[in-house]
Amino acid sequence: MALIVSLTVHAVLLTIRFVSPQTFDRLLNAQPLEIILVNAQTDEKPEESKALAQVAMAGGGDADSGRATSPTPYSALTRIGSDSEDAQQREETPREKQNRTLAELRKVVAEYPLPDPRKENLSPDEIAQEEKRLLLVQQLAEMEKLVKLENERPKxxxxxxxxxxxxxxxxxxxxxxxxxxxxxxxxxxxxxxxxxxxxxxxxxxxxxxxxxxxxxxxxxxxxxxxxxxxxxxxxxxxxxxxxxxxxxxxxxxxxxxxxxxxxxxxxxxxx
Incomplete structure (x- = not known):
């Protein structure tokens, strides 16, 4: 009987493993984590991870509502360089820039009020404004002349x-x-x-x-x-x-x- 009891006690003792508390916690929490993408990063490491991501982030607030419903946000779907390529595709042609500049200059000239012909004496501010308007009109006329000559050249x-x-x-x-x-x-x-x-x-x-x-x-x-x-x-x-x-x-x-x-x-x- 003593021999049987001794063998039983030793068998029980051999099945017990002594591990560190952190390893023990990992064993208890050994469940698969969802992989997500986050748009922020913190130096503080989380005590309990809810998901796997490209960087570490200690969450806060209502974590569930802060997660995107889409598994891959737009920033992850956009490949590097696409924004600059789109910008290059949207770049104006020389003729479009020319027409836009002319339109803007015409708009500026139109905003200047014409002097009242019935008024003989103008104030210094009105004189300066009229001189500026005439200068813009002259610039506009020169630009329109250059554009006309350019368009008349044979292709x-x-x-x-x-x-x-x-x-x-x-x-x-x-x-x-x-x-x-x-x-x-x-x-x-x-x-x-x-x-x-x-x-x-x-x-x-x-x-x-x-x-x-x-x-x-x-x-x-x-x-x-x-x-x-x-x-x-x-x-x-x-x-x-x-x-x-x-x-x-x-x-x-x-x-x-x-x-x-x-x-x-x-x-x-x-x-």
Whole structure:
């Protein structure tokens, strides 16, 4: 009997574990915590945590009512940089800024009262006010004049392979064929000898098909060949009026092309 009692007592003692109070508390409170996001932080650590978050915060007041109903608040859903990108997308164009500035200046001028023509003698304040109004009117007139000149300038469009559209591409293909035909039939010669070489030319065409400018961007190394190439372009024109589709986007079209005067006495252009 003594042996049985001793074994029982030892078995009970072996099942008892001695741990620190903090560990004991964690064992009692070992329950899953909800993960949330908070919009504040405190240096004080909470005695009893209600949830897991990105920072520590000792709550206060009515904790339940202070928690967002949405599991992910707007600040967490918004990715870094989106606000600045939206601001850039909303940025005004130069023309919009110009129109807004004009509208604001017109409003300021309209707020100044006109002097009474029946009143002969004006007070110093009225004189200063009228001088300021006249100065603003002058500034407004100058701005409107500059805007008018800017809007009246022809819309130029330089076409490159990455920005060609079908209407201008068809027109420019006809231009290319006309220049190549002219350069082949009137192949460059000097002192009875044919001139060969390659150069880069920029051509600006007006809406009526006339040639406004021919500029040598990269010389062939032979001044005579460069001058003959310019003459070939002028002789190949005019190229005909722009189509309505082209006129909707440009009054003038510019393009840059390589002129290759080959050994077989042909001119090959490459835009």
């Amino acid at each position: 130029k469009r330089y076409v490159s392979p990455a920005t060609q559209d079908s209407p201008s591409a068809l027109y420019l293909d006809n231009v290319r064929r006309a220049i190549e035909e002219r350069g082949t039939t009137r192949f460059p010669e000097q002192n009875g000898k044919k001139l060969y070489g390659q150069l880069v030319v920029t051509v600006l065409i007006n809406f009526d098909g006339s040639i406004l400018e021919v500029d040598i961007q990269r010389s062939s190394g032979n001044l005579s060949l460069d001058r003959i190439a310019e003459a070939i372009v002028y002789a190949a024109g005019p190229f005909g009026y722009f189509t309505p589709e082209i006129r909707r986007t440009a009054d003038q079209i510019g393009f840059t092309s390589t002129f290759d005067f080959k050994r077989d006495a042909t001119l090959v252009t490459e835009f």
